[in-house]
Amino acid sequence: MSRLWVVVAAVVVLAGGGVAAFVLTRPETGPSPAVYRGEPTSALYEPIATRAAGSRPLTVQEVFTTEEVRAEGVTMARRGTEASDDCGSALWGSGVAEAASGCARVVRAGYESGDGRVCGQYAVFDLPDGAAADRLVAALEPARRGGFLRPAPGPACLDAAHSRAQARALGHFVVVNWVGAATGAGEVDLAFPQLALESLAGFAQRRVLEAADGAGP
Numbered sequence: 274m275s276r277l278w279v280v281v282a283a284v285v286v287l288a289g290g291g292v293a294a295f296v297l298t299r300p301e302t303g304p305s306p307a308v309y310r311g312e313p314t315s316a317l318y319e320p321i322a323t324r325a326a327g328s329r330p331l332t333v334q335e336v337f338t339t340e341e342v343r344a345e346g347v348t349m350a351r352r353g354t355e356a357s358d359d360c361g362s363a364l365w366g367s368g369v370a371e372a373a374s375g376c377a378r379v380v381r382a383g384y385e386s387g388d389g390r391v392c393g394q395y396a397v398f399d400l401p402d403g404a405a406a407d408r409l410v411a412a413l414e415p416a417r418r419g420g421f422l423r424p425a426p427g428p429a430c431l432d433a434a435h436s437r438a439q440a441r442a443l444g445h446f447v448v449v450n451w452v453g454a455a456t457g458a459g460e461v462d463l464a465f466p467q468l469a470l471e472s473l474a475g476f477a478q479r480r481v482l483e484a485a486d487g488a489g490p
C-alpha cells in the first residue's frame with residue numbers, strides 16, 4: 274500500500290472515531306413536559322417572517338424587560354438569564370438540534386413563583402424564517418422523542434412530570450413557555466403562571482410594528 278493510501282486510511286479511521294465519539298457523548302435524554310402544545314406562525318407575524326439582513330441581534334434586555342411578570346394574582350420572579358449564539362446549548366436531543374439548524378441566537382430565563390410552588394422558563398430562538406420556526410415547534414413535540422429544552426438558568430426546581438409547555442412560532446422566532454410544579458410541591462394550578470410568562474411575547478409584537486413602520490412610505 275502506498276504512503277498516500279496509508280494516510281487516507283488513517284484519516285478515515287480517525288474521522289470515524291470522532292463521529293462515533295460525538296454520537297456516544299451527545300446527550301439524547303433530558304426533561305420534557307407532561308403536556309405540550311405547539312402553534313405554527315400566522316399572518317399576524319408576516320412582517321417578521323424572515324430574519325432581515327443586518328437586523329439587530331436578540332438580547333436579554335429586549336425580551337425580559339422587567340424582573341417580574343404577573344397574571345391574576347400570580348407573580349413570577351426572574352431568577353437567571355442567558356444569551357448564546359449556540360442555540361444547541363439550550364436543547365437536548367439530536368431531533369431538535371437538527372430542527373434548530375440556522376438558529377442565530379437563543380435568549381432565555383428561569384422563573385419562580387412568589388410562593389415557591391411553581392417554576393418555569395421562557396426561551397426565544399431566532400430562526401432564519403417562519404418555515405424554520407415551524408419545524409422547530411414541530412420537533413419539540415415530545416411524542417416525536419426528538420428532544421426538548423435543557424434546564425434554564427436559575428434554581429433547578431421544575432418538576433417535569435407535573436409541567437406543561439407551549440411553543441409558538443412568531444414569524445422567524447420561536448418562543449417556548451414552560452411551567453411546572455416545584456419539586457415536592459405536588460399538584461398546582463399552572464394556568465396563570467404560564468399566562469404570566471406569555472406576556473414576554475410582547476417583544477415580537479414590537480418587532481412587527483417596527484417592521485411595518487419601516488415598510489411604509
